[in-house]
Amino acid sequence: MVSVVVGGHFGDEGKGKIISYLALHDNPEVIARAGVGPNAGHTVYKNGKKYGLRMVPCGFVNDNARLLIGAGVLVDVQTLLKEIGETNTGNRIGLDKRCAIIEERHKEQDVGDKHLKSTVGSTGTGCGPANAERAHRTIKLAQDIPSLKGFLADVPEELNRAFLEGKKILVEGTQGFCLSLFYGTYPYVTSKDTTASMVAADVGIGPTKIKKVYVVFKAYMSRVGQGPFETELDDKRVKASMWKKILEAANAKGIKGRNPNETIAEYFGEKGTVTGRMRRIGDFDFKLARYSAMVNSATDLAVTCIDKLFPECGKVKKYDDLSQQARDYLKKIEDEVGVKITLISTGPDAEDIIDLRQQDSTI
Ligand code: GTP
Ligand code: IMP
Numbered sequence: 001m002v003s004v005v006v007g008g009h010f011g012d013e014g015k016g017k018i019i020s021y022l023a024l025h026d027n028p029e030v031i032a033r034a035g036v037g038p039n040a041g042h043t044v045y046k047n048g049k050k051y052g053l054r055m056v057p058c059g060f061v062n063d064n065a066r067l068l069i070g071a072g073v074l075v076d077v078q079t080l081l082k083e084i085g086e087t088n089t090g091n092r093i094g095l096d097k098r099c100a101i102i103e104e105r106h107k108e109q110d111v112g113d114k115h116l117k118s119t120v121g122s123t124g125t126g127c128g129p130a131n132a133e134r135a136h137r138t139i140k141l142a143q144d145i146p147s148l149k150g151f152l153a154d155v156p157e158e159l160n161r162a163f164l165e166g167k168k169i170l171v172e173g174t175q176g177f178c179l180s181l182f183y184g185t186y187p188y189v190t191s192k193d194t195t196a197s198m199v200a201a202d203v204g205i206g207p208t209k210i211k212k213v214y215v216v217f218k219a220y221m222s223r224v225g226q227g228p229f230e231t232e233l234d235d236k237r238v239k240a241s242m243w244k245k246i247l248e249a250a251n252a253k254g255i256k257g258r259n260p261n262e263t264i265a266e267y268f269g270e271k272g273t274v275t276g277r278m279r280r281i282g283d284f285d286f287k288l289a290r291y292s293a294m295v296n297s298a299t300d301l302a303v304t305c306i307d308k309l310f311p312e313c314g315k316v317k318k319y320d321d322l323s324q325q326a327r328d329y330l331k332k333i334e335d336e337v338g339v340k341i342t343l344i345s346t347g348p349d350a351e352d353i354i355d356l357r358q359q360d361s362t363i
């Protein structure tokens, strides 16, 4: 059985956290990373240590799982080897021999190109130029790199075999729906589609094999980089809503940005995992979320960071222990998006979660 996890908004929804919970709780035998490449940074904790993973699957927190990186993913060789060392996963990780390789010149082009760096606000990790070169069909593949020899795999072969053997497979997406090259806020998007179908194609699994699609949303929204953000916080939005209390709490701690948005981003610790840039914050956009769930064919919604909006819900593990306000808020998301919320994250640790799935419908 195959389950896929994707981002529903602008990335950084906490996919890393949700994946680490699923990896530990549902115990999949195989975990494959899909998505664009090292422009993503998933935050996960293992034994109290924090990891900002850009290449290795977040599912590494499960010591028994086979870890794979699909052919659709761009590989930064240095970053990959460094992370394999840090996570001590060299004996169980494989990357598809057809993964395309990011070279130094792609990174130079990404930071040196005015359009990419200033207009699009890219992460500077070389992904855009590498995907452009991949489409131009002159890029190097993993099979051309001697230091990757020991890790090469045929990911579709392994995954489809595991599927036929009845094993559980978890596939990790990166970024989010609104950063999709096809469906996002073009041109302020990443260099590939980011929806569940692309994620499946990235690892070589066909659509008829996907059982579950978890779309992850933050309880509010954040965006790092340029581009439209309809519900971004301004003075008016803050004054008229629950943000007022949050702003006051930030000010009471002596946190004062140049505007409410910056103050709240700092109070929430909303800094880009890869770039360190401050994230822009906004209200949950219900209409956008509904559209995102539709294109992704969501079967389940996961909502993270509910504790940031409702601090009394921090680390809560039972739905009935959530405050009434938090429950009303979640109900509104569920009603407006039209898909069941089955995972509610109440803190950054894997076990800070309310799992509303039925026993027979885990991954
Ligand atoms: P991308 O693939 O880059 O889009 O990343 P991501 O979706 O994995 O998210 P990322 O790790 O970049 O950012 C999410 C941040 O929120 C991290 O710092 C997480 O530790 C944190 N986080 C996730 N879930 C929760 C939660 O429920 N509560 C709190 N307080 N923090 C959370
Ligand atoms: P690129 O993917 O580096 O070309 O960046 C294009 C746009 O996508 C920029 O606005 C980035 O900030 C954004 N972006 C890319 N990857 C991520 C991510 O993992 N989280 C959040 N934003 C991202």
Ligand code: MG
Binding pocket: 011, 012, 040, 041, 042, 043, 273, 274
């Ligand atoms: Mg991130």
